[in-house]
Amino acid sequence: MSKKNKIQRPKARRPRGFEDRSAESLRAERRLINAAFSVYDSFGFEPLQTPAFEYADALGKFLPDEDRPNVGVFALRDDDEQWMSLRYDLTAPLARYVAENYDALAKPYRRYQAGSVFRNEKPGPGRFREFTQCDADSVGAASSAADAEMIMLAAEVMRAAGLKDGQYAVRVNNRKLLDGILESAGVPNTDAGAEQRLKVLRAIDKLDRLGADGVEALLGEGREDESGDYTDGAGLDTTAIKAVLGFATAPSEDRAATIRSLEKLVGQSERGASGVKELSEIDAILNATGFGDDRVSYDTSIVRGLGYYTGPVFEAELLADIRDRKGRPVRIGSIGGGGRYDDLVSRFRGQQVPATGFSFGVSRFLEALERMDALQDETRPPVIICAFDKALMGEYFNMAAELRAAGIRAEVFIGAGNVTKQMKYADRRGAQIAVLMGSDEKQAGEVTLKDLYLGAEMAKAIESNEEWKEARPAQETVTRDGFVAGVRGMLG
Template identity: 60%
Template sequence: MSAKKPFRPKARRPRGFEDRSGSVLRAERHLIETASRVYDDWGFEPLQTPAFEFADALGKFLPDEERPNEGVFALEDDDGQWLSLRYDHTAPLARFVAENFQDLNKPYRRYQAGDVWRNEKPGPGRFRQFVQCDADTVGAPGPAADAEMIALAAEVMRAVGLNDGEYLIRVNDRRLLDAVLEMAGVDVPETKLKVMRALDKYDRLGRSGVEELLGSGRRDESGDFTQGAGLSVESVRLLTQFIEHSGGADTFSETFNSGERASNLQILNEMAGFFANSRKGSEAIEAIGQIESCLSSLGVGEDRWRVDTSIVRGLGYYTGPVYEAELLATAHYDDGKPIQFGSVGGGGRYDDLVSRFTGQAVPATGFSFGVSRFAAALSALGRVGAGQERPLVIVIAAEKDQSAHYLAMAAELRAAGFRAEAFAGGGNMGKQMKYADRRGAVAAVIVGSDEREQGLVTIKDLKLGARLAAEISDNREWREEQPAQITVASDAWVEAVRTVARRDGNSV
């Protein structure tokens, strides 16, 4: 009787989760470090909250809370309490502030970066685990604090290498939407949430998709059906026109339908007349006006931000100004078609989140960006890429009995500012050189018996070698001249490697 075969699980990845390679992780780390320096400069303190929170502490604010586990990944602890992986950094911050309220200086200014998890339907560009980087001010009421967060978002855009004109912070106020919902006769809280979540999908689904979600419902490409908000045709028209133009309903001035870009003050003046009989609308317009004044004093001009009523933000806890950071710069696919990046971050005011725990009103506002999406966009634009990495050098193990010497050479390179390793995998020179090429090393360092006896070090410029190899026509001449290889004295080899690295555009 044959022995039972051992169980071997299939190597597979869960849908909506991704493996991130070294180059991606370095780009993300660079982005987080850059943003963190900005946050530090502006007086924010770092904080790290745990991955799990009690489910009731997180609350039900997700755009897709109708999905299983209400949009979160949850498990029951051994004491019968439900724990959930955090879906953002804001809800855990509210819990932290409530738990430590008496000991915190107010306003409390903190930043945090880390993974978040959402039990949502995955799709292109939509993952169930991703990295967010946040900055928040808790305990600061009024538009000045919101203006500072918008200015902070704009400063992060600059710090990561974007020029003014390559990004735009689009600003709205949830109270404007509340006022339009009142005009549309939408007063049921559950219906309001459906409407906000539908409007927040405008950039992804377009007008027709949003109209379906505001009306009877929408069936997506997979066949899944989402029940709509059930609004009347007239209400749907009012809402879609409002978000398509900054004041684009027919009752507004033709300023917004002329094809010319109105100034922020023009938009506010037009909306002031339209919302003259709405308390919420008037409060929102006054707040955005104060934000405009503060941003002007901070030197954040209209080329960096603008009023945009299409900004909704899908999370249910926002209570005032909301905003999104959009990339205007474009890159291109291999076929020449432009890559449109869209929103890479956003935030807003959420004055009621801490009061869920304390019953005491605590004003708060914040900004967050999706690290993976933002880093991918910057890499496509050539702003965060290989140039941000320290160059890698491989020390070839030419002689089996010289491992200690090769390890010492790699340590010397690291002390000089390189990433470096002594090859430890075994195998002949050809195998090791292929390894160095595949790792993207700028150079390979070789000390064989001949070099060791003569006090020399051979350095192969792998990047130059690859370029020249594509142009060669005579293999014999290539072997004799070795144009991408130099041999130097053993007391000058590190500087020679530095010269090779700089020739390839690296600063080290």
């Protein structure tokens, strides 16, 4: 065939920032999500699923990267000329759903959801354009009790994921406290100061990564990172920078002592005083329900980067000693968080609709659990029923059905290949047991079971083929009627 007529085939490649997921990864994700769902269910929350696409105007101004307009989301124009965007989180679609179904919903409306979210951002190590979030939200309750419940929910999810008390902490702050500090610094709590306030929030949110010097630069003129990219700063003056940094780096004490310190820090600010009052009410509920300072603490550096939070905010952080392969300590940081967002639904309805929620990134949480050796996979590979005789295919599938009815994963080999190839297939699948039955075994009412794990170990000590044939390692013949019991016994 000439070069001119050569068939042009597409190159098999993944888009940057997206990943293929293995069976092991998907099963771990499912276990973590189900653990969280069990907590949400026990608190009386109900499941909801919203579509991946939303109209762009419904997502509103609360984009994950407002410094780069029209870049933070993936968007396309529908056939009716309306712009649609892939959701960047699960909260904005919830706000749209509540507004659209407001009169039909019992309030507070309490829902949970898990699903993919998308960010049109520069991908990097551990930074993907698609990832899974798991959320719980309460819409319609303005009391601090709703915030306290959400904080307790987050702590209980940590336990449900297999973490022990002392391996995690939920750290809480209140956006109103920072609002009071900024008001005193001359940044208005209005739309006019919204962009500057958001830059302040994002700067503080990077405190654990950049340190005080890096945050100070972002609060002022700006900062150039290691790659040469320059981020414009919030433009605060020296006095304001000192006040904000002093607030964000205030030492964390027990909750009661922190509240007393905050009362002095906010001074005459009404909004700041309101934030302190809400933290006091949350503290009372946490104390009454046994959530001590070891599980939930107050921390003024917690602000959450998104612009829609309006009151209490919190993050869940791992405290366990995690190290890399060279024994160096690894800081995982926040694995989830949330807070109050009273303005999101009101965009649609023109009236105040209080809301509070908790969200965690599933992949980030799983990575942390893996580093802690806390992931447990209880899914066993299937038992492989080899196909010796096509005329017996119906019988092979009957045998597989009997194993499944007994709670044992099983599959019939449906590919092409002799016994050797089928054994290789079973090995690549990680199967412990291969079931063999030909026409002679069928007539005799017998089935042969091979323990491939034990066989592999025994084979290491066998030097000759004759010895192998004589030993017939890890192989057992059972009756056809008793083969399920034989498989169960071999599985141990």
